[in-house]
Amino acid sequence: MLRVIAALAIGAILAVGASVAVVNVASPAPEPPNRPLYNYGDR
Amino acid sequence: MAPDASAGIRSHPLESVIMRSGWVETAERSAPALLGLLLALLALGPALGPGFVLRYDMVFVPDPPLALPGEGFPRAVPSDLVVALLSRIAPDQMVQKAVLIGIFVLAASGAAALVPSRRLGPRLAAAAFYAWNAYLAQRLLLGQWALLLGVAGLPWAVRAVVLGGRLRLAVALLPAAVGGFQAMLVSALAVLATAATAPVPAARPSGTPDTGGSPGRAVPIRAPRGRAVPGRTVPAWAVRARRVVEAALVLGVLSLPWLVPALLSRAVTDPAGVEAFAARADGPLGTVGSLLSLGGIWNANAVVPGQESWWSAIVRLSLAAVAVWGFARLRAPRAVPYRAGAGEARGAGAGEVPPYRAGGEDVPSRRAGQGEAPPYRAGVAVAAGGGLAVALAGVFAPGALGGLIAWWPGFGPLRDGQLYLAPFVLLQAVGLASVVARWHSRAVVAVAAAVPVLVLPTFALGAFGRLSAVDYPDEWRRVQAIVNADPAPGALLSLPWGAHRAFAWNGRRVVLDPATKMFRRRVLWNDALLVGLPGGGRLRVASEDPAVAAAQAALRAGPDGRTAALAGLGVRYVLAQAGDNTFQDAVTVFQGPEIRLLRLDPPK
Numbered sequence: 001m002l003r004v005i006a007a008l009a010i011g012a013i014l015a016v017g018a019s020v021a022v023v024n025v026a027s028p029a030p031e032p033p034n035r036p037l038y039n040y041g042d043r
Numbered sequence: 044m045a046p047d048a049s050a051g052i053r054s055h056p057l058e059s060v061i062m063r064s065g066w067v068e069t070a071e072r073s074a075p076a077l078l079g080l081l082l083a084l085l086a087l088g089p090a091l092g093p094g095f096v097l098r099y100d101m102v103f104v105p106d107p108p109l110a111l112p113g114e115g116f117p118r119a120v121p122s123d124l125v126v127a128l129l130s131r132i133a134p135d136q137m138v139q140k141a142v143l144i145g146i147f148v149l150a151a152s153g154a155a156a157l158v159p160s161r162r163l164g165p166r167l168a169a170a171a172f173y174a175w176n177a178y179l180a181q182r183l184l185l186g187q188w189a190l191l192l193g194v195a196g197l198p199w200a201v202r203a204v205v206l207g208g209r210l211r212l213a214v215a216l217l218p219a220a221v222g223g224f225q226a227m228l229v230s231a232l233a234v235l236a237t238a239a240t241a242p243v244p245a246a247r248p249s250g251t252p253d254t255g256g257s258p259g260r261a262v263p264i265r266a267p268r269g270r271a272v273p274g275r276t277v278p279a280w281a282v283r284a285r286r287v288v289e290a291a292l293v294l295g296v297l298s299l300p301w302l303v304p305a306l307l308s309r310a311v312t313d314p315a316g317v318e319a320f321a322a323r324a325d326g327p328l329g330t331v332g333s334l335l336s337l338g339g340i341w342n343a344n345a346v347v348p349g350q351e352s353w354w355s356a357i358v359r360l361s362l363a364a365v366a367v368w369g370f371a372r373l374r375a376p377r378a379v380p381y382r383a384g385a386g387e388a389r390g391a392g393a394g395e396v397p398p399y400r401a402g403g404e405d406v407p408s409r410r411a412g413q414g415e416a417p418p419y420r421a422g423v424a425v426a427a428g429g430g431l432a433v434a435l436a437g438v439f440a441p442g443a444l445g446g447l448i449a450w451w452p453g454f455g456p457l458r459d460g461q462l463y464l465a466p467f468v469l470l471q472a473v474g475l476a477s478v479v480a481r482w483h484s485r486a487v488v489a490v491a492a493a494v495p496v497l498v499l500p501t502f503a504l505g506a507f508g509r510l511s512a513v514d515y516p517d518e519w520r521r522v523q524a525i526v527n528a529d530p531a532p533g534a535l536l537s538l539p540w541g542a543h544r545a546f547a548w549n550g551r552r553v554v555l556d557p558a559t560k561m562f563r564r565r566v567l568w569n570d571a572l573l574v575g576l577p578g579g580g581r582l583r584v585a586s587e588d589p590a591v592a593a594a595q596a597a598l599r600a601g602p603d604g605r606t607a608a609l610a611g612l613g614v615r616y617v618l619a620q621a622g623d624n625t626f627q628d629a630v631t632v633f634q635g636p637e638i639r640l641l642r643l644d645p646p647k
Contacts, residue, residue, distance in 0.1 A: 003482055003484070003487065004482075004484045004486050004487060007482070007484070007486060007487040007490045007491075008486055008490065010490065011489075011490035011493065011494070011497070014358065014493075014494060014497035014498060015497055017354050017358065017497070018496075018497045018498070018500035019500075020354070021349045021352065021354065021355060021500050021501055022349075022500050022501060022503075024349055024352075025348040025349045025501045025507050026507060038539070038541035038542070038543050038544070038545075038573060039543065039553070039573045039574060039575045039581065040099070040342070040542065040543055040553075040572040040573055040574055041099070041185075041341070041342030041343065041344050041345065041553070041574060041575065042342065042343045042344055042574070042575030042576075042577075043319070043323055043341060043342070043343060043574060043575065043576055043577060043582075
């Protein structure tokens with residue numbers, strides 16, 4: 001029973017963290033500057 | 044007294060129970076694949092709408108031509124050809140979506156198939172982890188769908204090695220074979236390691252049932268149909284060696300489509316790629332921490348949004364630690380020990396249990412983890428360690444790796460070492476299942492299956508818009524039709540002279556120039572790669588295609604002479620930006636708002 005409660009608590013904590021992460025990413029961000037566009041990527 | 048089955052089965056009160064158990068078993072078998080489908084829908088989101096998903100290396104085009112490998116390194120071989128063939132029988136947009144969804148379904152069902160338990164909870168945990176992790180997300184955001192085909196098929200390939208049989212292995216490796224060189228190299232790492240380390244069946248007296256036994260001993264010599272020859276044995280190392288040779292042969296044959304063009308090509312590999320494509324820290328825990336938590340891709344723009352936060356980094360690393368711990372303690376349930384190296388390939392009949400799957404219900408949790416290790420455990424561990432070492436080599440020993448590549452370009456695929464983490468992903472997926480298998484609770488199972496999504500929630504919805512479907516503007520299709528309808532020979536040169544584009548109609552997502560895959564004729568493009576550095580500079584990884592240098596020299600000739608110089612190289616068309624007026628003697632065949640197609644007169 002203790003393990004179940006622990007698992008549920010971990011799940012709840014992760015769910016809260018996930019919600020915060022989603023809200024942060026989903027919130028409107030300023031338009032990115034017009035970078036040099038022909039890089040394969042940036043390190 | 045046993046009931047008369049023939050007489051009473053129709054009216055037996057247990058009939059409904061039996062039928063229900065059949066349905067339940069079917070549902071449980073397909074549950075991991077369904078979970079993979081669900082995760083695919085969640086992860087891809089807007090990418091499943093009408094249009095093509097175009098991002099970095101993921102370039103799908105309308106009406107893709109059937110084209111053989113060019114003179115450069117065969118990077119998209121045979122994946123592009125397979126896509127072109129499939130597009131002949133299905134809408135091209137649907138082909139891409141089917142491939143992307145298939146990656147998730149194949150990965151989830153394969154990881155679940157490796158779990159040494161028939162209980163649904165552990166299998167779902169492995170399925171969710173293997174289909175939803177930082178490695179898969181980052182590689183997808185880099186557009187490397189062909190690599191991911193091999194990654195998705197990896198657990199099936201490992202399973203095939205354990206079960207035995209060349210045909211079974213070849214079928215399991217088909218996704219990797221379609222994917223091409225990266226997919227096959229990642230698969231080879233795990234397949235060969237498993238073939239070399241999986242236990243061999245123990246010898247037993249003739250006539251006694253095969254109930255397992257200690258691995259690593261001699262095995263009875265078998266007649267061609269699999270029947271043991273009494274009194275004769277071969278050493279275990281010989282069995283392993285034969286297994287490795289057979290696996291290498293299958294891998295070699297399936298690699299021929301890209302291996303032959305690679306060996307015949309004059310492509311070169313710039314050792315500067317080691318610095319450009321070495322693993323990097325994608326969070327606050329450094330490069331090693333990133334790799335251990337299955338991230339660390341070289342491209343900062345391929346990182347899942349929000350992944351850089353302390354919360355995400357710590358939670359993912361903690362989950363990785365738990366999963367590795369679980370893998371280290373991975374055991375089959377004691378009730379049905381693994382029959383090391385035995386199984387379906389040796390004619391396991393009804394009622395027998397494959398070596399990676401325990402029969403019936405698992406033993407109670409107090410006995411779980413006390414059976415034999417599954418036969419793939421050492422192989423997956425070796426492959427995971429080897430992959431991690433390759434990834435770390437690019438970071439901590441770039442000079443040595445660069446030296447190898449300079450010595451022989453065949454070592455070039457090692458420069459992007461992070462991609463070899465795939466067996467480590469599989470290790471963690473099975474390890475997480477092992478942890479979940481210790482608990483008999485639906486609540487625990489539900490949490491465990493959701494944990495991979497909860498620790499990386501921003502992979503959802505196409506990583507919040509980073510993967511999305513768009514349609515090509517009409518001008519691209521018109522240019523494609525004009526060029527492909529022209530029977531005259533000659534190459535097409537694509538400008539501006541760089542490999543990647545960031546079109547406004549594609550949301551400014553960076554993508555490899557679509558012109559490289561649109562036309563039936565040879566396309567000359569600058570395959571030199573530019574990588575932005577943290578300080579603001581750019582690192583240039585030299586071109587692999589030897590024809591690029593000649594084209595570049597022709598372009599340097601200036602507006603007066605470049606048309607003739609390019610025509611002298613066999614270039615018939617130039618696809619340029621709409622405002623490019625630097626080809627004075629060329630004929631404008633098509634002028635659109637964004638692109639312009641020019642035709643060069645052949646040299647007199």
